[in-house]
Amino acid sequence: DAGVTQSPTHLIKTRGQQVTLRCSPISGHKSVSWYQQVLGQGPQFIFQYYEKEERGRGNFPDRFSARQFPNYSSELNVNALLLGDSALYLCASSLEWLQEGQPQHFGDGTRLSIL
Amino acid sequence: AQSVTQLGSHVSVSEGALVLLRCNYSSSVPPYLFWYVQYPNQGLQLLLKYTSAATLVKGINGFEAEFKKSETSFHLTKPSAHMSDAAEYFCAVSDLNQAGTALIFGKGTTLSVSS
Numbered sequence: 001d002a003g004v005t006q007s008p009t010h011l012i013k014t015r016g017q018q019v020t021l022r023c024s025p026i027s028g029h030k031s032v033s034w035y036q037q038v039l040g041q042g043p044q045f046i047f048q049y050y051e052k053e054e055r056g057r058g059n060f061p062d063r064f065s066a067r068q069f070p071n072y073s074s075e076l077n078v079n080a081l082l083l084g085d086s087a088l089y090l091c092a093s094s095l096e097w098l099q100e101g102q103p104q105h106f107g108d109g110t111r112l113s114i115l
Numbered sequence: 116a117q118s119v120t121q122l123g124s125h126v127s128v129s130e131g132a133l134v135l136l137r138c139n140y141s142s143s144v145p146p147y148l149f150w151y152v153q154y155p156n157q158g159l160q161l162l163l164k165y166t167s168a169a170t171l172v173k174g175i176n177g178f179e180a181e182f183k184k185s186e187t188s189f190h191l192t193k194p195s196a197h198m199s200d201a202a203e204y205f206c207a208v209s210d211l212n213q214a215g216t217a218l219i220f221g222k223g224t225t226l227s228v229s230s
Contacts, residue, residue: 004158033217042205042220043159056217090158097216101147101166101209104218106158 002027004107006091012113013081021076021110025093031055032074033104034066037088049074050097078112086114117142119206121221129229134178134193136224138206141187147209148189149218150180154202162204165189176200201228 005024013019025032031050035043048056049068068074072093078085088111092104122137140146147166151159163174170182180191189206203225207218 031216035218040223042207042222043218045210045217045219048217058217092159092218094216101164102216103149103161103164104216105161106151108156108158 004091004093004105006089006107006110008110009108010111010113012115014115015081015083017081018077018079019081019112021078021089021091021112022073023076023091023093023107024073025091026105029093029095029105030072031094031097032068032072033092033094034074034076035090035092036060037090037109039087043090046076048097055097081114083114085112087112117146117208117210117219119148119208119219119221121204121206121224123224124222125225125227127227127229128196130198131195134191134196134200134226136191136204136206136226138180138189138191138221139187140189140206140208142208148180148182149207149209150174150178150189150191151205151207151220152202153205153223159205162191196226196228198228198230201226 033048034046037043045058047066052068063079066076088109090109092106094104118141120139149164150162163172165182173179206221210217
């Protein structure tokens with residue numbers, strides 16, 4: 001079975017531009033979460049989506065937005081890119097939400113570099 | 116808010132030696148704890164999880180972790196290190212709230228294994 005897939009794997013943008021990252025969850029998983037991992041740090045929670053609705057949001061500015069589609073895939077959008085947005089963006093999927101102790105399964109991430 | 120602290124950003128061991136990676140959590144309620152491993156240029160892979168069923172949890176690749184409530188700790192161990200264990204290790208706590216189930220990660224510990 002395919003794991004969590006993310007595209008593209010690498011992306012280079014300039015300041016002020018906009019970017020869209022894509023994620024396909026494991027088959028049967030209904031919840032998708034997004035994390036930002038800056039070099040040398042642990043991942044930080046950005047969003048969780050379930051059944052096409054935002055269910056959780058981390059401490060990120062409104063420049064960050066996301067959505068989930070009927071097939072449970074998801075997109076993360078970032079507007080007005082800043083140098084500080086350079087990071088590895090990880091997508092994780094899980095079977096449900098609000099289910100205690102369920103693990104999240106991660107993709108290999110999209111490496112975003114801002115010039 | 117829940118949090119985890121990983122003591123030691125870098126741990127170096129010889130091949131065949133004991134591996135001990137430290138994690139302490141801060142939680143007012145019984146937590147759900149996880150250890151993940153990240154190899155270079157990859158996403159996070161789940162090693163093991165604690166969900167209150169047993170205090171000693173066995174994971175993949177010979178790793179295990181013991182939950183100690185009195186010490187608020189969830190340290191990761193492996194009796195004998197292999198070269199292939201060299202990677203970044205993250206401890207995480209599941210922050211279950213009415214909005215979702217975000218994972219809160221520590222800053223990570225880099226494990227180096229020498230021959």
